[in-house]
Amino acid sequence: MKPRDRLRIAMQKSGRLTEPALDLLNRCGLTFRQSRDKLFCFGEGEPVDLLLVRDDDIPGLIAQGVCDLGIVGRNVLNEFRGVNGDADAALTEWRPLGFGRCRLSIAVPQEMDYSKPGDLNGLRIATSYPGLVNDWLRAEGVNAAVITLAGSVEIAPKLGTADAICDLVQSGGTLVANQLRETDVLLQSEAVLAGPTALPTDERGDMIELLLKRLDGVIQVRESRLLLLQTSRTSLDAVTRLLPGGPQPTLLPVAGQPDQLMLQALCAGEVSWRQLEEIKKAGAREMFVLPVEKMLA
Numbered sequence: 001m002k003p004r005d006r007l008r009i010a011m012q013k014s015g016r017l018t019e020p021a022l023d024l025l026n027r028c029g030l031t032f033r034q035s036r037d038k039l040f041c042f043g044e045g046e047p048v049d050l051l052l053v054r055d056d057d058i059p060g061l062i063a064q065g066v067c068d069l070g071i072v073g074r075n076v077l078n079e080f081r082g083v084n085g086d087a088d089a090a091l092t093e094w095r096p097l098g099f100g101r102c103r104l105s106i107a108v109p110q111e112m113d114y115s116k117p118g119d120l121n122g123l124r125i126a127t128s129y130p131g132l133v134n135d136w137l138r139a140e141g142v143n144a145a146v147i148t149l150a151g152s153v154e155i156a157p158k159l160g161t162a163d164a165i166c167d168l169v170q171s172g173g174t175l176v177a178n179q180l181r182e183t184d185v186l187l188q189s190e191a192v193l194a195g196p197t198a199l200p201t202d203e204r205g206d207m208i209e210l211l212l213k214r215l216d217g218v219i220q221v222r223e224s225r226l227l228l229l230q231t232s233r234t235s236l237d238a239v240t241r242l243l244p245g246g247p248q249p250t251l252l253p254v255a256g257q258p259d260q261l262m263l264q265a266l267c268a269g270e271v272s273w274r275q276l277e278e279i280k281k282a283g284a285r286e287m288f289v290l291p292v293e294k295m296l297a
C-alpha cells in the first residue's frame, strides 16, 4: 500500500459515539469539511482526515492499515482482538476517552435460580460478543453453548432461543423491560482511541504524538474542577487532608481577617456533595466548585 502523508482516523458514522467523538476531535483543534457521501471527511487545518464507518469495522480498518487510529468502544476492540488472535493483538488502546460508558454483562431471566457462573453449565447464552463470552466461560470453567446474534439479544430468552444473554448494559432499563437480571460483569467499557501498538515511523507518527498530547490536555481539563473555599488557619490541616487528589492547593490571605485563608485547589475529577459536606465539617466555608475551561501549565 502506498504510504500516506495524512493521518486517517476512523469513527462511527452514526450512533452513540458519533457526536462525542467529533466533539472531542474538535476540542483537539481538528475540524473537517463535510463531504457529500459523508464517508470521508477532509481535515481542514491539520493533515488529519476522518473515515465514517460502522463501529464494528473500525478495528479491522486499523489492523489493515486503512486507518491509523480509531475511536471505538472497548467492547468492540477487545472482541476483535480476541477473535483475531495474535496477529491483531498488535492493536492497542492508546487512551480511554471517558464517554460511551457501559458494561458487558451476563443476564438471566428474573425467575431463574442463579448464584454463580457454574449455574450456566449446559445452558445457551445469546450474545453479539462470542469471543469475549467464550473467554469468560473458559476462565470460569463453565461449559455453555454460545449463540451469536447480531442484535435484539435481550429477547432471546423470551423467544426460547437461549437461556441467558450477554449484552451491553448502561442504565439497566432494557434488562428490566425484558424481565432479565444482571448477574456478572465481563467488561467495563467506554470509547477508546485505538491504534497499532507500533506507531508509524513517518510524519504520521509525529502527528499521532501531537494528537495524544492535545487529547491529554482536553481530557484533563474536562475532568478538572477548581475548588475555592475559605478556612481558618487552625482548620487548614484538617481541610487539606480531605481535598480530592490534585496538585498542592494555593493559599491566599483574606483582607482584614488574619486568621482566615482562601484556598484554591485543582481537583482531578468531580467533587461530590458528600465530599463538600465533609470538608465543611472540617472547618471550611464559602465553598465553590468551578469547571475549568482551558489549562496551560
Ligand code: PRT
Pocket: 012, 013, 014, 015, 016, 017, 053, 054, 055, 056, 072, 073, 074, 075, 076, 100, 101, 102, 167, 168, 169, 170, 171, 172, 173, 174, 175, 189, 190, 191
Ligand atoms: O451502526 P453501528 O454498527 O455503527 O452501530 P451500533 O448499533 O453497533 O452501535 P451503537 O451506536 O448502539 O453503540 C456504539 C457503542 O456505544 C457500543 O459499542 C458501546 O461501546 C457504546 N455503548 C454505550 C452502548 C451502550 N452504551 C448501550 N446501552 N452500546 C449499546 N447499548 C445498548 C445495549 O446493546 C442494549 O441494547 O443499549 C441497550 C442497553 O441500554 P440500557 O441503558 O437500557 O441498559
Ligand code: ZN
Pocket: 054, 055, 056
Ligand atoms: Zn455496530
